[in-house]
Amino acid sequence: MEYAYLAAGLGAGLAMIGAAIGIGMIGKSAMEGTARQPEASGDIRTSMIISAGLIEGATFFALAICILLALK
Amino acid sequence: MRRALRFFPILLMVLLAGPRPGVAADPNANPKRIDILYKISDHHYLDFKPIGKVELPRILRVDGAWVFYPSTTAALNSGDGWTDAWYLAHPDTVIYKADGTTIAPVSYDLVKADGSTAEFDFSITSHLAWFAFAGVLVLVLFGRLASKYDRSRKDGLVPRGTFMNIFESLVIFVRDDIAKANIGEEKYLKYTPYLLSAFFMILFMNLFGLAPWGVTSTSDIMVTAVLALFTFFITQKAGTKDYWMHVLAMPGVPKFMLVILTPVEILGLFTKPFALTVRLFANMASGKMLVYSILGMIFLFADMFGDWVGIGSAAIWIPFTLFIYAIKIFASFLQAYIFTMFSALFIGLAAADHSHDHEHGHAH
Numbered sequence: 001m002e003y004a005y006l007a008a009g010l011g012a013g014l015a016m017i018g019a020a021i022g023i024g025m026i027g028k029s030a031m032e033g034t035a036r037q038p039e040a041s042g043d044i045r046t047s048m049i050i051s052a053g054l055i056e057g058a059t060f061f062a063l064a065i066c067i068l069l070a071l072k
Numbered sequence: 073m074r075r076a077l078r079f080f081p082i083l084l085m086v087l088l089a090g091p092r093p094g095v096a097a098d099p100n101a102n103p104k105r106i107d108i109l110y111k112i113s114d115h116h117y118l119d120f121k122p123i124g125k126v127e128l129p130r131i132l133r134v135d136g137a138w139v140f141y142p143s144t145t146a147a148l149n150s151g152d153g154w155t156d157a158w159y160l161a162h163p164d165t166v167i168y169k170a171d172g173t174t175i176a177p178v179s180y181d182l183v184k185a186d187g188s189t190a191e192f193d194f195s196i197t198s199h200l201a202w203f204a205f206a207g208v209l210v211l212v213l214f215g216r217l218a219s220k221y222d223r224s225r226k227d228g229l230v231p232r233g234t235f236m237n238i239f240e241s242l243v244i245f246v247r248d249d250i251a252k253a254n255i256g257e258e259k260y261l262k263y264t265p266y267l268l269s270a271f272f273m274i275l276f277m278n279l280f281g282l283a284p285w286g287v288t289s290t291s292d293i294m295v296t297a298v299l300a301l302f303t304f305f306i307t308q309k310a311g312t313k314d315y316w317m318h319v320l321a322m323p324g325v326p327k328f329m330l331v332i333l334t335p336v337e338i339l340g341l342f343t344k345p346f347a348l349t350v351r352l353f354a355n356m357a358s359g360k361m362l363v364y365s366i367l368g369m370i371f372l373f374a375d376m377f378g379d380w381v382g383i384g385s386a387a388i389w390i391p392f393t394l395f396i397y398a399i400k401i402f403a404s405f406l407q408a409y410i411f412t413m414f415s416a417l418f419i420g421l422a423a424a425d426h427s428h429d430h431e432h433g434h435a436h
Contacts, residue, residue: 046413049413050414050417053413054347057350058347060350061347064350
């Protein structure tokens with residue numbers, strides 16, 4: 001029973017690491033892209049939010065499983 | 073008539089969102105404990121804390137007949153006999169005060185004396201009530217806005233006053249940066265009404281949760297599921313022949329690959345709205361939980377180190393909460409934007425004419 005909480009906590013942390021790396025890389029590339037071509041910043045921002053949203057969606061699947069484990 | 077049709081999506085949303093069984097709370101919960109999941113879950117009442125509670129109507133289906141009560145109290149006091157009446161499913165959650173009066177119970181689940189429950193609980197709940205309120209607000213505000221533009225037609229549709237200026241900037245943003253950018257010049261006007269309705273409904277529901285006594289309807293997975301269902305159906309309706317060909321039999325792929333690709337593509341149809349549902353729900357629910365968790369730190373500290381440490385630590389946790397609140401205001405707009413933009417993106421992908429893409433394909 002206690003292990004379920006442990007698994008939920010570890011799972012949430014691991015999912016967050018993955019999402020943070022992913023979104024961080026998107027932010028890095030977007031900033032580089034904007035610095036190189038400031039006139040394209042609007043398009044870059046939109047694609048950045050789309051990719052970040054997709055990563056976030058995948059992360060929430062992982063977090064939903066963690067919550068299910070913790071509330072079981 | 074055309075204007076009435078424009079608001080049709082909102083009406084449908086209000087009608088379809090939500091009737092469902094209430095959420096049962098843990099009957100063994102310590103009344104002193106702050107139950108965060110209970111705080112963000114759906115209730116059969118609207119809580120106006122120091123003033124009181126407004127119990128919402130109960131609509132139950134019992135033995136194939138519909139039963140209506142104006143409130144839970146009315147349901148408890150109904151019935152002319154011992155076996156006919158309704159009882160609380162978890163009477164041990166009723167907290168009795170010293171003078172014999174009761175504080176409202178934690179759980180409002182109803183049972184009959186023989187332990188049977190209603191076949192369906194279609195009661196109006198707090199999330200549904202606030203959802204409907206957001207729908208009515210969108211209808212009223214944008215009905216007024218539209219009539220204002222009708223009147224200003226002769227001066228060239230110039231927005232006047234704060235009201236028109238605030239909403240015009242948002243409407244133009246949704247139309248140009250979400251609808252036109254993702255769906256394309258030819259078809260975007262057909263889907264703009266839905267995208268606008270979804271954007272403002274979600275925005276209002278998100279912002280209601282930040283107001284005193286407010287409830288975030290979007291922190292309920294049923295509400296977000298209904299919203300995503302609309303995107304799903306509109307996407308399938310918008311689908312061109314080309315879109316269905318790409319889903320069922322991707323052109324230019326070896327035949328044996330279709331065995332894997334077609335199921336994946338069909339699965340993809342359903343994972344898109346599912347991701348929309350979970351994204352909005354999880355963002356809004358976690359934001360609300362975060363506020364309660366950080367405020368709860370005060371009580372945790374008071375419990376661990378004594379009352380005065382708890383009161384002193386409030387100097388740290390309340391600015392933290394205010395910071396989260398500021399982020400939540402931003403997230404309210406961001407999540408409304410993201411939901412609408414993904415809806416537009418899915419519709420745009422389905423409605424796109426791929427004929428020019430194939431020419432590219434042949435080139436290389």
